[in-house]
């Protein structure tokens with residue numbers, strides 16, 4: 001929720017001592033983390049040690065659905081027994097086309113990932129100057145909203161001032177941990193980020209938090 005990274009390098013080391021299946025649900029890392037955007041396991045250079053890679057298409061790819069990548073045996077098993085194959089319609093072709101093109105773009109235009117990394121850096125610096133330090137290399141940013149402040153009113157005000165953010169509210173988190181989540185994109189400009197930071201500063205002042 002705050003963009004913390006799991007210690008995949010340490011978990012990978014534990015494989016030397018324990019026999020377990022290493023599953024990484026990298027919803028927020030796919031297309032973002034690692035030198036080529038291959039995800040958090042690429043960031044930690046442990047991709048080869050992960051048994052099952054899960055991801056969603058609803059974040060970096062901007063559509064819906066998701067994927068599981070693993071051994072042929074695992075994938076064959078899932079083809080017969082996973083719920084989405086048992087009674088459901090398959091993933092629509094336009095989603096497959098969108099994701100395929102997303103993957104092509106990620107490969108063909110490394111500039112996209114560079115812009116994202118530059119933008120997340122700008123946002124991290126800006127938030128730090130507002131007293132909201134962010135130490136993770138992820139592109140997820142959270143602004144905590146105190147429990148006695150109406151988070152929906154905060155989000156509405158931010159939206160009225162021209163910026164869309166998401167609220168993360170109870171029961172997804174405890175009441176004390178409600179926060180605004182900011183999703184920075186490769187296509188944001190420096191001006192967008194400055195605009196967001198001044199909107200946030202204003203809203204923090206108005207709502208006194």
Ligand SMILES: Cc1ncc(COP(=O)(O)O)c(C=O)c1O
Nearest residue numbers: 025026027028056057058065066
């Ligand atoms: C770790 C993790 N897994 C899965 C999901 C769900 O993704 P989807 O949008 O495909 O339901 C999320 C959504 O934020 C997530 O953070």
